[in-house]
Structure formats: structure tokens, C-alpha cells
Amino acid sequence: MPNPASGGTNPLLDGLRIEPTPEPTALVIFGASGDLTRRKLLPALYQLSRGQRLPARFSVVGVARSPMSDEAFRQQFHDSLKEFAGLAQPDEISSALAQEMRYVQGEMDDPALYQKLGSVLKEAGSPEGVLFYLAIPPSVYGPVAEHLGKAGLVSEDHGWRRIIVEKPFGTDLASARALNHLLHKHLNESQIFRIDHYLGKETVQNLLVFRFANGMFEPVWNRRYIDHVQITAAETVGVERRASYYEGAGALRDMVQNHLMQVLALVAMEPPIAFSAENVRDRKLDALMSIQPVVGPDAQNGTANVVRAQYAAGWVNGEEVPGYRHEEGVNPESATETFVALRMFLDSWRWAGVPFYVRTGKRLPKRTTEIAIQFRRPPLHIFKKISPTAVASNLLIVNVQPDEGISLRFEAKLPGSRMQLAPVMMNFRYGSAFGRAVPEAYETLLLDAMLGDATLFARHDFVEASWALITPIHEAWAAAGGKDVASYEAGEWGPEQADAMLAADGRRWRTL
């Protein structure tokens, strides 16, 4: 134990039942008056404060174009807790946190804003760490990074300086590369935290524990035992108020390039040699780099590996909903996909010949995200002459949302004198096994960024590798001019072309 008089490591932190807390930090939120800040960031800060995960000296500086006083920003904080954290009245925790909040108004491309920001950080006691959160449109990332660099605000001469960048990180390979290049002009890669809130989800993190802390699964986690993998991210909602963004993005950019590629990489990666940010991210990158081109001359099955579609009018959750092209703000001739299904193969010893099917869409019957690992059937069905039922494959399902957990399906004998088989499911649910509230993804990720742990953040090369895979699909679609956009009725599980893609392989999508 260090001598407490030396002023070294805090001797009272040893053995505390709280998790590590960051060094004194100022969090600077660009886009402080925006939706993300109100819905996610401010409630996450409150929950972190309640759980004593914030450092002794912690302050928040909100930055945005809207004129607002410090007091009004604090009121916005209380309002957001009322709306999104269920805190009807400010309590002592929220009031104490609010006291440490300041607001700076200005245009993102105005150098004076950054001078002002520098002064406010000085007034806040020049904390050891400053975390800049870019909750702003991607078009402004560049100018903000540029000005932060020019104003010396990201220089690490007097403590760490980090920046969190929200998705979308580019719109194609070229723009992602340009953005990385621009950020790297002013920041080291170790200072850049590209956030993907899927990686903050407990079950997604648990994939690493499940695979690499259980000796029984890893030996069968390969082409010899696994028939195929299905990853589904289904939403019941339509485009809501995001039509202007969604029209330019579509399901492939919005969900697959980031979230689902991260999930796929966690499923497919080789074991890292240690649980460290660089080791984990290296192995994830390897997995991504091994994915064969999905379209083009080098792709297996040509363009048949991708299906895109739009929802037509239909019924979801008992409500009649309009088709995508009739949504407010959507071009009536739009070719933007609201559903996409992909078949991918990995060039690796572990996964050669094992298809990874990925689908995501809006206005599907159920809100659910899951990873389903379907194992091969036993090589010999010894019961086929006496059991009237076929043997179902073993299935491992990782539920990412809404009920985070893991289920395993296996065959059992139905009770009785007759030999009859039936599948049964063993279920593990986070919500009912450990009894602890699962932290919100933004709580986990904000804290990790303050602690400097980049394991759950995307590295520049992963982002670029993902775009390298996705961009040719967009190019192929652009060349097709919208002729291949299929249609599905809202409330159904996507178009028949997606079913046909699996049927051609003798498989079918899981019924969810």
C-alpha cells in the first residue's frame, strides 16, 4: 500500500465496492441543446452520479448555437431527467450535479467560441481530463475538430484530452477516410472514441465473456459445428421524425455499417491474447477484413447476396401505418431501403463456408435484436424410424434487446412410452438472474471514455474496413437505379426476396 502521506494512490479506494472512477474531468458537450443530449447524455450523467461513478471534481460544459444561460441549461438538465429518467423533482444528487454545469453559446465555426470555451474550462479549475462529446451533425465534426486543435484545447500537455464522435462516421469509404484524416491532423488515435451504442449493451459485451470465459463453447465455435449465423435487428417504428436523415442513409448505412458489423465481428473474431482495447480491436478487424465482397465480380452468388426493400402500408402493433413513400418528408419516388438482408461469407479457417445472414428493417412485426447461432444437425439421425418428429438443430440465441440474455435450444424426449423428440429451450435472462439494473449503454460508454478504455469504441481501421465492404453495395444499388427495391407490407418480416435468399441455401429465417 502506498504511504498515504505521499499523496500517491488514494488508499481509501482499495476494496471499495464501487467501480473505478475517472480522474477529475470536464465533459464538454457540443450540441448541448439537441435531442441526444436531452434523451441520453444528461440522464446517463445523472445515473453515473447516483452510482458514484463520477469523479470528485466533475463539471459539464454545454456548447450549442442556441442562446441559453447557465441557469437555463441547468433547467434543461432537470427537464430531461423528468422526461427521460423519471425524476419528477430535482433531488440532491441532480441539484449538486447541476451546480457544476455551464453553458457556452456560439457558432461551431467561430474561433471566438473556442477561446470562450478555453476560459470556461479554466474557470472550472482546469481539470486533469477533458472529454469533448460531438453530439452534432457529422458535417460539423471537421470544423469543430479543426478549431479545437487550433485553440490548443486537445493538446495533452496538462492532462488527457479525448473526443467522442457519434455515428454516422462518414457516408462511404471516401468520406470516412477524409474524416479520419482530418481528426488525425489534430488528435492521436488514442484520443478518438468513435461511439457505437450497441457496444455499450451488456449482452454485446457478454459475447466476449460467453465465448472466451467458457471452455465448452469455443471448441464448437467454428465451421465444423456451426451451420450458419443469423443476426437480426428489427424495429416496429417507421422513420418517425428522422425522414430527412433517413432518406440519405437507409438501413444499410444506419444499422449495418456500424452496429451489425460490430456484432458480427464479435461473433466471428478469433480469441484475443488479452482483454485489452488493442487486442480486442485487432481481432475484430481481422474478422471484418476476412469478409468476402458481398457484390461485384469477386462475390459468391453475384448480387444475390443482398436484398433491399421498402415497407408499404400495413398494420403494426394494431395500428394502420402508411408506406414509406407516404411518410412525411420522404420523396414519393424514394429508393431508400428500410429493410436490408445480406448473406456474407468469411475467408477464414474458422468460418469458411458458413454463411452469416444479417437482416434489419423498420416496420417489422416485433422490436428485437438477436444473434442466432445454428449448429449442424447430428451426423446420423438414429431416431428417425421411431420418432415421428424431425430433429431440430441446436440453436444458441443471444438476445441483445429487449430482453437481454442467452438461450440454448436442444432436443429432449417427450415424456411417455413412445420415443418422441421435442425441442426445449434453456433461458438465461440478465433481468432475472443477477437482479442488478443493467446500465444504459451511454452510461457505460461515457464512463469508459473518461477512464480511457477504448475497448468498446470503433477504431479508424475498423470503420474504414466496414465502409470498404458497404460502399460497393451502395454503388451497385446506384447503378441499378432503384429497380431492385423490393416491397414488404408493414408488419411483415421483410420481402419474399429475403426469404428466397435463404431458401436458395436450403435454410430459412428464424421465426421471431
Place this chain on the structure above:
Amino acid sequence: MTTTTTTTRALTGTVVVVGPDERLKPAAEALSKVGESIGLRSILISPGDQTAPPAKVDGNTTHIAGLSTRFLNNVVAAQRLSSLPALVWWRGGSTESLVDLADLADRLVLDVEAPDEVWKHAETLFERTALTDIRWTRLTRWRSALAHIFDLPQVSEAAGEFQKLTIEAADLDAGRLFAGWLRSRLRWKPSVSIAIGRASGNSGPSPLSKMTLEGPNVWIAIDARPETRCLAARVDGVDGSARIVPLSDGSLATLIAEELGVRTRDWAFEEALVAGREVNR
């Protein structure tokens, strides 16, 4: 349309509660509440003189009344879930059987009103299982509030200079444990004065109501605010040092749920207990 799904629950461990009948009832209620959100098997045993008393089983809870302490080990060994952690929650009984029972527990939580008798056996228990005292859990927020204050440079620089600790406590033994923690973590010499007095006011569910730590250059105070269920910590003369820390509701259910989240041997507790035993009330 709302759909609900029923799933079989994954069990995560066994909790064995041993104590007199009047202390088993609140424990049973607490475990029932904890069981709503954590998959547990609960075994409630009140000591007596019967060799094979009937066991009442209700779902995941087994209640055995009047068991001879001689057979306590056999019953726990037979009833606990195999291959999953077992936590023994000791609410009273013969200390001799406690020491034997420790061998079957992955974690032993002491929870007796007058702890000196069991604290005497601490070193023996440390070697057999991961030991803790429920008072330690009640002190979690107090300890973390003070630890946060020690992150301030003005305090950490003065950490070796404290001369006086004053504690007002609703539970004097919790006060001793807290003082023992500081004495062991900060390597205090006997010259540091420790005064523990009974709290005069209402401290709510908190075991302490007030603490001050004094040195020549730094003065730290932490007060319980039962009306808002918070702790207020501050350092005199240091701007921005005030901290508000939420207290738990202090219920048995909350405390035991917290214990279930701890899986490792707690060295800080062990040192605090050994040091705290020497502190006079």
C-alpha cells in the same frame, strides 16, 4: 398489442440464513423480495435440538425449524445448489457451528446484534471463506463518500497528518468498523484520537449520523441527511469539495442484494475488522 413471455429462471446461487426464529422472519421477507429479481435458492434454518425436523418447501425457499446445530453442516451440504456459490447469512447461533459452516460457504455475512463474540473468531473465518459483516455493507456509501473526498489534492496531500476522528453513530459497532477501516488504510499510529459516541438525532437507515476528520490543515465532515436519504460531504475551506452521495434505503433486501454482487475476498474489510475490534466504543 402487448405480449408477455414466461421463461424459466436461471438460478445463480444459494443463500442459507441461520438464526433464531424471530430473526429469520425479516430475513425471509428480504429474500423473498430479492428473489423477485435474482434467481436464488433460499434455505432458512433456526437452530434447536431436532435431528431431522421437517422441511417446509415453498418454491425456491426451504424452511427448517429447530435443527440441532450438530447437523447444520449436513443439511446445508444437502440443500445447497451444487456448483453455484453459496452465501451464508449468519443472524445468530452457536459460534462453534458457525466456524464449521464457514467451510461450506463461498461467502459468510455476519449479521448479529452484538458482534464481539463472532469478531473474536475472525482470523479463523478469514482462512475458511470470504467473510464480511452486514455493517460493512451499511457503511459502503460512507466509505465511498470519504474516498471521493480523498481524491482532492488538498486532502490526499494531508492524508498522513490527521489527528482526530469523531463519529456519531446509531450503531456503535459500525462506528468501530469505520474507524478500523481508516486506521488500517491510513496506517494510523495510536496517537490518532478516535471518539465514537451515540448519535443523538435521527440518522434514518444510516448506521452513522456524522463523522469529522481533523488534521492541522484539513477538516472533513460527512453528515447523514435522512430526510433526503443522502450524505453530504465537505472539506472546510476547499471550494468545490462539497459532495452529495445517495444512501441506500438500508433495508435488509437491499443489503443482502448488494452482498450477492460481491464474489471475492474483501481484504479491506478484514483489515478494518481487525483494527476496529481494538477501538473502544
